[in-house]
Amino acid sequence: MTLDYSREVMKNFMNPKNMGEIKNPDGIGKVGNPSCGDVMWVYIKVGKKGGKEVIKDVRFKTFGCAAAIATSSMITQLAKGKTLREAEKITNKDVAKSLKGLPPIKMHCSNLASDTLKKAIEDYENKKLKKNKGKK
Amino acid sequence: MKEIYLDNASTTKVDEKVLKAMLPYFSEKYGNPSSPHLKGEEARRAVEESREIIAKSISARQKEIIFTGSGTESNSFALKGLFFANYPEKSHIVTTKIEHDCILNACKWLEKQGAKVTYLDVDSEGFVNPKDVEKAITEKTFLVSVIHGNNEIGTIQDLKEIGKICRSKGVLFHTDACQSFTKTSLDVKKQNLDLVTLNAHKIHGPKGVGALYIREGIRITPLLHGGSQEFKLRSSTENVPAIVGFAKAVKISRARDSVKMQKLRDYFIKGLMEIPNIRLNGATGNKRICNNINISFRNIEGEAIGSFLSVKGVFASTGSACSSKSLEPSHVLLALGMSPLEANSSIRLSISKYTTKDEIDYALKEIKNTVERLRKISPLAS
Ligand SMILES: Cc1ncc(COP(=O)(O)O)c(C=O)c1O
Ligand code: FES
Numbered sequence: 001m002t003l004d005y006s007r008e009v010m011k012n013f014m015n016p017k018n019m020g021e022i023k024n025p026d027g028i029g030k031v032g033n034p035s036c037g038d039v040m041w042v043y044i045k046v047g048k049k050g051g052k053e054v055i056k057d058v059r060f061k062t063f064g065c066a067a068a069i070a071t072s073s074m075i076t077q078l079a080k081g082k083t084l085r086e087a088e089k090i091t092n093k094d095v096a097k098s099l100k101g102l103p104p105i106k107m108h109c110s111n112l113a114s115d116t117l118k119k120a121i122e123d124y125e126n127k128k129l130k131k132n133k134g135k136k
Numbered sequence: 137m138k139e140i141y142l143d144n145a146s147t148t149k150v151d152e153k154v155l156k157a158m159l160p161y162f163s164e165k166y167g168n169p170s171s172p173h174l175k176g177e178e179a180r181r182a183v184e185e186s187r188e189i190i191a192k193s194i195s196a197r198q199k200e201i202i203f204t205g206s207g208t209e210s211n212s213f214a215l216k217g218l219f220f221a222n223y224p225e226k227s228h229i230v231t232t233k234i235e236h237d238c239i240l241n242a243c244k245w246l247e248k249q250g251a252k253v254t255y256l257d258v259d260s261e262g263f264v265n266p267k268d269v270e271k272a273i274t275e276k277t278f279l280v281s282v283i284h285g286n287n288e289i290g291t292i293q294d295l296k297e298i299g300k301i302c303r304s305k306g307v308l309f310h311t312d313a314c315q316s317f318t319k320t321s322l323d324v325k326k327q328n329l330d331l332v333t334l335n336a337h338k339i340h341g342p343k344g345v346g347a348l349y350i351r352e353g354i355r356i357t358p359l360l361h362g363g364s365q366e367f368k369l370r371s372s373t374e375n376v377p378a379i380v381g382f383a384k385a386v387k388i389s390r391a392r393d394s395v396k397m398q399k400l401r402d403y404f405i406k407g408l409m410e411i412p413n414i415r416l417n418g419a420t421g422n423k424r425i426c427n428n429i430n431i432s433f434r435n436i437e438g439e440a441i442g443s444f445l446s447v448k449g450v451f452a453s454t455g456s457a458c459s460s461k462s463l464e465p466s467h468v469l470l471a472l473g474m475s476p477l478e479a480n481s482s483i484r485l486s487i488s489k490y491t492t493k494d495e496i497d498y499a500l501k502e503i504k505n506t507v508e509r510l511r512k513i514s515p516l517a518s
Contacts, residue, residue, distance in 0.1 A: 010443075010447065013440070013443065013444070014444065014447060016513060019512070019513055020511070030515075037435065037476055037477050037480060039515055039516060040515070041515040061512040061513060061514060061515035062513055062514065062515065063435060063436065063437065063513075063515055063516045064440065065437050065439040065440050065443075066436055066439060066440050066443040066444070067438075068437075069440060069510075069513060072250070100478075
């Protein structure tokens with residue numbers, strides 16, 4: 001069962017990075033994978049660096065297969081410290097590449113990670129819009 | 137690292153005694169059983185003695201056992217061979233929703249050839265209601281095929297009762313007994329069986345050899361044509377070493393091994409039940425195969441549990457090994473009425489006569505640890 005997974009996948013699955021929740025997060029993304037029923041949640045904290053908004057902290061929780069958990073761990077590592085615009089652009093292929101590949105049948109699992117991160121950023125921006133509107 | 141093999145429903149270790157019995161048939165007694173000389177006769181005798189052992193073990197006669205290349209082949213032979221022998225006068229098959237893929241996929245293929253197939257529901261423990269079998273049989277029905285011991289959930293069907301119905305309706309009755317063979321009673325006379333699928337690699341014999349019991353007098357069309365081996369029903373030079381190993385595995389199987397396994401199984405289940413939010417899928421007690429456990433763990437996925445355990449040296453399976461390459465939830469678990477989510481949260485643990493209490497204790501510790509770790513990661517558990 002594990003034989004199809006790269007070492008990098010197994011490392012991230014067995015000891016995932018950035019697992020958990022953030023209290024009072026700036027954005028939350030919750031996505032279900034329609035093809036298998038798996039679920040991922042991403043929490044982000046946004047800060048400023050050189051005048052740009054960056055992901056200061058990011059954490060995840062995932063219900064899913066080994067690949068889903070490994071891709072969750074990997075995308076949070078890729079996203080941390082990046083500007084929101086950069087983080088948005090992280091694709092499932094980037095995640096798979098950083099994990100040294102995924103078995104073909106598991107490629108869809110990496111969609112879950114990139115979709116959920118995007119949702120979290122979107123959530124942050126929606127909240128910001130609302131807040132700004134309130135100020136007016 | 138410790139290796140704890142808990143996937144004996146997928147396949148088993150070949151018993152040393154089986155291996156020893158097989159070896160001479162590779163390089164000393166390597167004759168072709170069809171050859172008209174002493175070397176051939178030696179091999180022929182070995183095949184016929186093996187046939188006799190297997191026949192006796194299920195109360196059949198020697199000439200009613202056909203050796204095949206696998207359990208899959210025996211199942212395909214039974215379904216397709218009977219279809220071709222009965223079509224178009226009769227075209228209807230009654231089977232269940234919890235069959236092994238090889239039965240279901242053969243049925244699907246036969247549907248394209250003109251067969252009609254009824255897939256019976258089962259109850260929440262996986263039992264077929266014999267009354268449903270009776271209701272499903274029509275004038276067009278030539279065959280009822282019901283798995284004996286289920287490979288995923290271990291539920292053992294009441295063959296005798298279903299067989300009685302088939303006899304009274306004049307319909308043939310086939311059972312796939314790959315999982316139950318030698319583990320619970322199988323008697324073609326007492327249980328009213330017309331065809332039975334068996335294989336060797338689930339009972340500490342070699343892979344790639346199976347058998348089909350075909351009650352004398354049944355018309356069946358062969359799948360393979362050639363040198364007319366196996367009473368003209370399965371041409372191919374016999375796989376003599378594997379056949380000898382198959383018979384040896386049957387000969388050394390002991391009822392007390394099943395009793396021992398069942399005790400260990402129940403000890404294992406009791407330990408697992410200490411984990412919160414889990415449930416046992418399938419039947420209990422004597423109506424469950426003595427070596428099978430199937431558990432759903434809420435809020436975490438079976439594939440992840442299996443992968444994690446594998447790194448810890450505990451080898452289990454998610455659903456059936458053959459389907460672990462697919463993402464579809466197990467059709468057997470869905471047939472019990474479970475949701476796709478619950479079905480995907482399951483693993484199967486299957487022990488053997490070699491499994492020890494120490495191994496189970498180790499596995500229990502690792503399973504508890506794994507479940508705890510994965511539930512911490514799961515958003516559904518919080
Ligand atoms: C119930 C059942 N039927 C059929 C088979 C197929 O047997 P084989 O692997 O010999 O083709 C298996 C196991 O693989 C099984 O568990
Ligand atoms: S199988 Fe569902 S995310 Fe991998």
